[in-house]
Amino acid sequence: MSSSYVPSPPTEAPVTIPRDVLRLLALVDITTAGRRVLDELMYLSDPDNGTAAISQNEMARELGASKPTVNRGFKELRECGLAWSLEDGLYQLHPLLTGGKVAYPMPIPEIKAAEPGRFTEQRRARYAAQVANLAATG
Numbered sequence: 001m002s003s004s005y006v007p008s009p010p011t012e013a014p015v016t017i018p019r020d021v022l023r024l025l026a027l028v029d030i031t032t033a034g035r036r037v038l039d040e041l042m043y044l045s046d047p048d049n050g051t052a053a054i055s056q057n058e059m060a061r062e063l064g065a066s067k068p069t070v071n072r073g074f075k076e077l078r079e080c081g082l083a084w085s086l087e088d089g090l091y092q093l094h095p096l097l098t099g100g101k102v103a104y105p106m107p108i109p110e111i112k113a114a115e116p117g118r119f120t121e122q123r124r125a126r127y128a129a130q131v132a133n134l135a136a137t138g
Contacts, residue, residue, distance in 0.1 A: 007053055010046045021096050026130035027113035029123065030076045036063050037073035041083055041091055050098030055089040081109035
């Protein structure tokens, strides 16, 4: 029998991401599912070490998504270097997203960002909108 428990964040303090990191995130080509998983991991991240504790089943329930969709989101995050598994149910966010915090010294993957010139027309429009949103808020 599975639990319906989804952990609470370790703190209610706001998550702050510098603008240059937001610009980089606009260049990382992940699906909506990958972005939703990333947002949830950031919400759950421990400010002391940049880890988030949640199982994939809990993530699927929290997001109201299927487990294959959530698995695909986690896979995308791992492949592009934004987050990776340390052990079952414990994920490390890239230090750029955590103010440099990591659970322990480890090799840090390079974030794989796309070149805007290689975007499809639809992706170019989405990127332009993301960059415009950054400009409008700052």
